[in-house]
Amino acid sequence: MDGARATIEVRDLVVRRGGRLVLPGISLSVGTGRVTGLLGPSGSGKTTLLRAIVGVQVVESGDLRVLGEPAGTPALRERVAYVTQSPSVYRDLTVAENLRYFARVVGAPAERIEEAAGVVGLGSQLRQVAGTLSGGELGRASLAAALLARPALLVLDEPTVGVDPILRRDLWQTFHRLAAAGATLVVSSHVMDEAARCDEILLMRGGRVIAAGTPHELLRRTGTAQLEDAFVALAEET
Amino acid sequence: MSVTGTLATTERVLRQLRRDRRTLALVFLVAPLLLALLKAMFDGEPAVFDRIGAPLIGTFPLIMMFVITSIAMLRERTSGTLERLMSLPLAKLDLLLGYALAFAVLAALQGSITGAVGFGLLGVSAAGAAWAVILLAIANALLGMALGLFLSAFASSEFQAVQFLPAFLLPQILLSGLVVPRGRLPHWLGLVADVLPVSYAYDALARVTAGADGTRLWADAAVVVGAIVLALVLGATTLRRRTP
Numbered sequence: 001m002d003g004a005r006a007t008i009e010v011r012d013l014v015v016r017r018g019g020r021l022v023l024p025g026i027s028l029s030v031g032t033g034r035v036t037g038l039l040g041p042s043g044s045g046k047t048t049l050l051r052a053i054v055g056v057q058v059v060e061s062g063d064l065r066v067l068g069e070p071a072g073t074p075a076l077r078e079r080v081a082y083v084t085q086s087p088s089v090y091r092d093l094t095v096a097e098n099l100r101y102f103a104r105v106v107g108a109p110a111e112r113i114e115e116a117a118g119v120v121g122l123g124s125q126l127r128q129v130a131g132t133l134s135g136g137e138l139g140r141a142s143l144a145a146a147l148l149a150r151p152a153l154l155v156l157d158e159p160t161v162g163v164d165p166i167l168r169r170d171l172w173q174t175f176h177r178l179a180a181a182g183a184t185l186v187v188s189s190h191v192m193d194e195a196a197r198c199d200e201i202l203l204m205r206g207g208r209v210i211a212a213g214t215p216h217e218l219l220r221r222t223g224t225a226q227l228e229d230a231f232v233a234l235a236e237e238t
Numbered sequence: 239m240s241v242t243g244t245l246a247t248t249e250r251v252l253r254q255l256r257r258d259r260r261t262l263a264l265v266f267l268v269a270p271l272l273l274a275l276l277k278a279m280f281d282g283e284p285a286v287f288d289r290i291g292a293p294l295i296g297t298f299p300l301i302m303m304f305v306i307t308s309i310a311m312l313r314e315r316t317s318g319t320l321e322r323l324m325s326l327p328l329a330k331l332d333l334l335l336g337y338a339l340a341f342a343v344l345a346a347l348q349g350s351i352t353g354a355v356g357f358g359l360l361g362v363s364a365a366g367a368a369w370a371v372i373l374l375a376i377a378n379a380l381l382g383m384a385l386g387l388f389l390s391a392f393a394s395s396e397f398q399a400v401q402f403l404p405a406f407l408l409p410q411i412l413l414s415g416l417v418v419p420r421g422r423l424p425h426w427l428g429l430v431a432d433v434l435p436v437s438y439a440y441d442a443l444a445r446v447t448a449g450a451d452g453t454r455l456w457a458d459a460a461v462v463v464g465a466i467v468l469a470l471v472l473g474a475t476t477l478r479r480r481t482p
Contacts, residue, residue: 017482018482054325055325055479055480056321056324056325056479056480056481057480057481057482058480058481058482072479072480074327077325077326077327078327080325081325082322082325084318084321084322086318087318088317088318088319088321088322089317089319090250090254090317090319091317092254092257092258093250093253093254093257097250097253101246101247101249101250102322102326104242104243104246105243105246105247105323105326105327105328106326106327107242107327129257145322149326
């Protein structure tokens with residue numbers, strides 16, 4: 001990959017969480033304007049890596065640059081948005097009230113509130129109290145809050161859990177539309193059928209990247225027809 | 239730091255409170271009812287009620303805001319919203335001041351209602367101005383908020399947070415002079431009381447009640463404001479952008 005065009009550059013990153021060595025020295029790069037899928041079984045260190053990229057994770061050593069600056073630099077807070085796996089919205093406020101608050105915090109104009117709600121399919125539920133939404137809807141409300149700032153880098157931790165197939169397809173179309181507009185997206189998932197929707201895949205296992213490439217490249221390299229089989233083949237190689 | 243971030247947070251916190259009608263009813267009704275209870279209790283000893291009536295009006299907000307802030311901040315931490323806010327361009331001070339402003343509004347309302355009931359209906363008297371009692375009630379609310387904010391960092395569940403009231407606040411109230419005048423405490427306990435912020439909050443209220451001179455009152459109020467600032471700064475250090 002062209003280094004100058006990379007949005008994320010990670011070199012020998014070491015992270016320990018709760019006494020466990022979760023990332024024992026991971027290196028990778030993520031290209032600009034693409035949807036990169038971070039795939040791997042649960043416990044493989046996906047969330048820890050995403051937290052480090054966003055700059056909310058205490059790291060032990062290594063080099064991590066995001067949009068040309070060290071991860072966690074104050075200026076990056078305006079250009080990077082992060083959606084945690086469990087929805088982080090105020091459950092005692094309506095969807096609109098949540099979005100209005102986060103819009104004011106990031107300095108986004110009020111028109112973006114309806115736009116962001118529409119993108120995640122919550123346009124008709126703006127006035128509903130978040131605590132009464134279903135699990136999937138709550139996750140989408142959390143995603144909408146991250147879209148308000150129109151970030152250059154959008155980091156999404158398992159955004160399609162509990163989302164029905166039609167909406168999942170719509171969300172992936174949205175991800176690609178944002179990428180086409182120049183944003184970089186990093187999307188984690190443990191569901192292999194989502195891998196096929198990514199421009200680029202990083203396969204993780206045991207805190208390391210065991211393979212990287214386009215879905216097509218990974219299939220060709222392993223001589224398999226399904227990404228699920230490709231992952232098994234790659235996991236057995238290492 | 240930005241005014242927008244602070245005011246947006248204030249508005250958000252007030253909206254959350256407004257949605258919780260029962261909490262609001264409790265905040266506004268419990269203090270006047272407790273005051274009425276004490277009035278009835280000390281029916282035979284009106285001198286006692288005269289001494290503690292006005293200071294109590296100023297002390298209720300301390301207790302309420304301590305509990306409400308502890309729980310509110312714990313919710314921010316456990317719901318992931320604090321982690322989200324810490325990844326956004328919001329200064330820690332904006333978040334803290336936003337909360338402070340929202341609770342000051344709540345305290346002003348609570349203090350005014352309790353004051354109106356106390357001074358108007360229950361015959362609470364103060365040689366000093368009633369508005370000074372209300373102002374001190376607001377200062378006490380902010381002290382409770384700042385202490386609750388700081389201590390909530392050491393609670394990992396709501397059960398623990400609620401226990402901090404009897405553990406940290408109740409001893410301060412007992413030693414402040416409200417129950418036993420501080421001069422009558424054993425020497426060593428008096429020394430302990432002298433370093434506790436609630437003692438100064440009580441002294442200020444007691445001086446207004448007695449209509450004492452201004453300088454000492456301002457000195458006590460200044461100690462309370464200093465304690466609020468110190469607790470807020472300590473609270474800010476417990477808000478971490480990066481967590482392990």
